[in-house]
Amino acid sequence: SQELEQSPQSLIVQEGKNLTINCTSSKTLYGLYWYKQKYGEGLIFLMMLQKGGEEKSHEKITAKLDEKKQQSSLHITASQPSHAGIYLCGADNAGNNRKLIWGLGTSLAVNP
Amino acid sequence: GAGVSQSPSNKVTEKGKDVELRCDPISGHTALYWYRQSLGQGLEFLIYFQGNSAPDKSGLPSDRFSAERTGGSVSTLTIQRTQQEDSAVYLCASSLPTSGTTEQFFGPGTRLTVL
Numbered sequence: 001s002q003e004l005e006q007s008p009q010s011l012i013v014q015e016g017k018n019l020t021i022n023c024t025s026s027k028t029l030y031g032l033y034w035y036k037q038k039y040g041e042g043l044i045f046l047m048m049l050q051k052g053g054e055e056k057s058h059e060k061i062t063a064k065l066d067e068k069k070q071q072s073s074l075h076i077t078a079s080q081p082s083h084a085g086i087y088l089c090g091a092d093n094a095g096n097n098r099k100l101i102w103g104l105g106t107s108l109a110v111n112p
Numbered sequence: 113g114a115g116v117s118q119s120p121s122n123k124v125t126e127k128g129k130d131v132e133l134r135c136d137p138i139s140g141h142t143a144l145y146w147y148r149q150s151l152g153q154g155l156e157f158l159i160y161f162q163g164n165s166a167p168d169k170s171g172l173p174s175d176r177f178s179a180e181r182t183g184g185s186v187s188t189l190t191i192q193r194t195q196q197e198d199s200a201v202y203l204c205a206s207s208l209p210t211s212g213t214t215e216q217f218f219g220p221g222t223r224l225t226v227l
Contacts, residue, residue: 004154033215033216035218041220041221042116042203042218042219042220042221043203043205043218044218045215045216045217045218048215088154088155090155099157099160099168099170099171100155100157100216101154102154102155102156103154104152104153104154105154
């Protein structure tokens with residue numbers, strides 16, 4: 001099984017709907033990163049979470065870290081077509097930001 | 113430029129040929145990473161450079177893969193005697209010196225196709 005599980009694997013929502021993507025680690029989390037990737041492009045940094053209970057927001061995207069559950073969730077409010085893409089979570093399980101472990105990604109489509 | 117750049121953006125090669133992929137990190141970023149992203153797979157760590165320290169090569173899949181970083185800046189990933197399973201997007205990232213957890217800035221990647 002994957003060391004970092006993302007769910008769901010893919011998601012199709014209607015514009016304006018809210019959605020949540022989850023990322024669960026099998027190991028201790030020292031840091032959890034959320035990135036977005038569009039086809040043919042590199043990864044765009046969204047947020048980094050380090051402390052248990054930490055919550056960060058950027059525009060309509062909010063991410064939370066549950067350190068005890070070794071889990072993070074990414075929530076998008078009132079989704080827009082511009083939110084479409086692949087969302088990837090990366091975990092620092094060693095505390096040195098060296099070898100991040102990555103989830104397989106969640107593919108999001110937003111229908112206008 | 114302000115971001116991480118990679119070249120070429122696309123590379124098609126024949127099985128058995130050698131290829132070189134280039135990465136220009138953000139100026140001032142002493143940490144540099146190479147990843148591989150294959151269809152249906154997550155990002156796979158390949159190698160990590162930090163300043164003048166010995167690189168962490170533990171992610172390189174075989175001895176056909178090697179990487180250099182000259183002058184603490186530009187890095188080249190070389191794949192010798194390419195195989196079809198080497199086909200993937202190769203991503204480079206850079207970050208400020210790691211003293212804990214810091215953001216990695218990614219380049220657009222090089223899409224390698226081995227025929």
